[in-house]
Amino acid sequence: MAIWKVGLSCVASVKNGCMVIIDRKRIATMVEYRKTTPDDANSCVKILRHWIDETNWMPMLHSEPSMQQFWRGRLDQTAGWVAIENRRVVGFCIRDGGDITALYLDPSARRKGVGKELLDLAREDLDEVSLWVFAANTKALAFYTREGFVEVFRSDGDNEEGLPDIKLSWKR
Numbered sequence: 598m599a600i601w602k603v604g605l606s607c608v609a610s611v612k613n614g615c616m617v618i619i620d621r622k623r624i625a626t627m628v629e630y631r632k633t634t635p636d637d638a639n640s641c642v643k644i645l646r647h648w649i650d651e652t653n654w655m656p657m658l659h660s661e662p663s664m665q666q667f668w669r670g671r672l673d674q675t676a677g678w679v680a681i682e683n684r685r686v687v688g689f690c691i692r693d694g695g696d697i698t699a700l701y702l703d704p705s706a707r708r709k710g711v712g713k714e715l716l717d718l719a720r721e722d723l724d725e726v727s728l729w730v731f732a733a734n735t736k737a738l739a740f741y742t743r744e745g746f747v748e749v750f751r752s753d754g755d756n757e758e759g760l761p762d763i764k765l766s767w768k769r
Contacts, residue, residue, distance in 0.1 A: 628711060630718060633677030633689060638669040640679070640686035644701045651704075654733045656758055671698075678718045680711045690715035697728040700737075716744060724769045732761040741765050 633641075642664045649655045659667070671677075671691060675698070680688035687706035691699040697719055702712050720726045730737045732751070746765035754761045 627682070628687070628706075628714070629681040630678055630714060631681065633672045633679050633691070635669045635673045637677075637679050637686060637689065638665050638672055641668050641672070641689045641699075641701070644686070644689065644703050645699070647703070648701050652733075654760065655731070658757060676719070678715055680706060680715055682706065682711075687711060688715055690719045692719045692726075695723055695726055697726055700728075712740060713744065720767065725766065727764060727766045729762045729764050731758070732763055738763070741767075 642661060645664070645668075646657070646661065649657050675691050675693045677689060677691040679686045680702075682705070686703075688702040688711045689699065690697065697716070700712060700715060700719075706712075727749070728741070728746070730741060732738075744767065746767045748763055749766045750764040752762050752764075756762060
């Protein structure tokens with residue numbers, strides 16, 4: 598199993614990884630990245646359910662057990678990566694062929710470069726990647742735009758959630 602470690606330093610601009618500053622002293626943390634396994638399903642579902650709970654527009658359509666069963670199967674059939682900090686999964690990214698189907702972070706991992714690192718791992722061996730993002734998810738839209746994704750299609754909400762979404766594409 599391959600594990601990537603990203604050491605972090607306390608500087609004004611961190612391009613990869615994350616940093617923590619307490620009392621203006623440098624505290625280094627380590628985020629590890631590895632391929633997903635079906636055993637990661639519970640952690641991924643916990644992150645996803647937390648994200649759904651904190652949005653005021655995303656419906657909770659499935660029970661936790663059904664989500665765990667679904668993700669256990671997905672993690673066994675697709676390419677995926679998890680970010681681990683202090684032996685805890687803090688983010689995950691799933692890719693099915695050239696489509697990124699999920700990228701979610703625990704709140705503790707946001708705005709620290711973890712999402713970018715997961716995205717970079719997912720697209721490192723591809724020349725083109727696409728994904729769908731809900732139109733209401735303005736933070737994700739801003740993130741993907743910064744990463745070079747462009748809008749290629751808008752839906753009227755003809756999906757399981759009944760919410761308008763946007764197809765984005767990235768080319769090397």
